[in-house]
Amino acid sequence: MPAQINRILLLFTAFIGLFLVVRHFLIPETFGQYGHYRGASLDDISSREMVFADKEDCFACHDDIMEILENEMHAGLSCLICHGPGREHVDDPQLGNINKESGREFCGRCHDIHPSRPLDVVNQVDIKTHHTEKTNCIECHNPHALWEGME
């Protein structure tokens, strides 16, 4: 075999061999245990401190809200959208550690009129003119039961 072909083959064999050896030592032990990832990463992730609560955590205590919400416009929303991450409140329920905002600005984040916001998806009002004599949306609208007490 000519010298140059010999050297090329030798170099490529050495490279591929080295790659395989390095690969053997670098792949984590638990890789592929459950799928195409490091199995031990599940333990790493589950050991992290939780910040967010789940809807089911909320309904474990607030089952009354669950019943009201069932057929409501906001039924598809997660509680966290208005009430914040909420884990702290689940672990130690106190009135102060959950978000209960209801001002014009807060509701307006979704419901203020906006030309590029699709009307068929989100009901919109102009918060600058809509019942300006009231300061708080929940004076008329119950966010858990939107049409309650309204025509």
Add this chain to the structure above:
Amino acid sequence: MEDHYQHLYEMLSQVEGYIYPNEIELQWGILIVLYPYLTGLVAGAFILASLERVFKIKVLGPTYQLALITALSFLIVAPFTLISHLGQPLRAYEIMITPNGTSAMAIFGFIYLWYLLAVLNLEIWLDYRRDFVIWAKEKKGFMRGVYKVLSLGTSDISPKAVKLDDRLGYIITVIGIPSAFLLHGYVGFIFGSIKANPWWSTVLMPVIFIFSAMVSGIALIMILYMVVSFLRKVKIDMACLDTIAKYLFYMLILDFTLESLDQVHRIYEAEESFDILNVLVNGRLNITLFIFQIFSGMIIPLIGIGAIQLFKVREQVRKIIYLLTGVMVLVGIFFMRWNVVIGGQLFSKGFHGFTNFKLGLVGSEGLFMAIMWMVLPFVILAFLLWLLPPWKKEEAA
């Protein structure tokens, strides 16, 4: 937490219309613009080299080695833009050792390695093997050892052995042409296959990327040949330069046609995404698309080099036109990548709003970082031209 909100409100102030929360901040910045730009230069330079080698356009001889070494210099740096964008250099190898078979990006690592090791390095080595042996004999001390290592211990420079080098190099170049197309077509594919993004999702994307790559690579070699000749104080081979420019002209026409076809097709189809794309190109991409990419990057070079094909122009004027149009093409192709990468992230995938992109100066995604990755290939090129001078080959031949 306060800082977090501060940042969110700053970002929100740049938003227009109605947009999903995960679209406010761009995930891909200037480094991802640079990445297809660099690989494009590699593929383009290689195709120019293969014109001489495979398609026997012998007049391009003076730029053959320059094109190969330039391709190698840029190819070495290309992945660093991705690694520095991802910000986890110590984990970067994982994509190679446990590749996910269904991920386009993971397989790209192997295409890159194939192109680097089996195509470019081999072709350069076979082309220089005889010279390594000669230089190892001529030089003394440390450099002698370096060239001895580079020759991989071979010493046969009989006409038969050199002929075999040439034959093998030819085969590798033949394999290298589809490999270069694959390398850069793949980069286009990664964008073109993202079906949720109407600005990217077109089957023409890989083809457009390949032709724009050839345009930028040829323009780069055209400029580098002039600069290297100027620095070495040697006369430019005008027949070679004119031929490079002629191929640049052909490629520009093809690239311009393909990109126009893509846009015309998009305009005529006028799918639901058309309105937002219309606002995008006439608004946020206005300057980078119409001025830099199309006008100064395409039309002016087409007119400039086209005029030289039609009329007799003095040599000095031709050189100036080549230099200017070359730079304009390089800037234009850079903004083509910019318009693809940045443009595709500026509009909401709900088609109801826009976000904005602010390029920072410092930081891992900033302008200085990008400049560093843009300058590094030229440093490597200078080193390689010193180590493997093509002009010393000519003397020895």
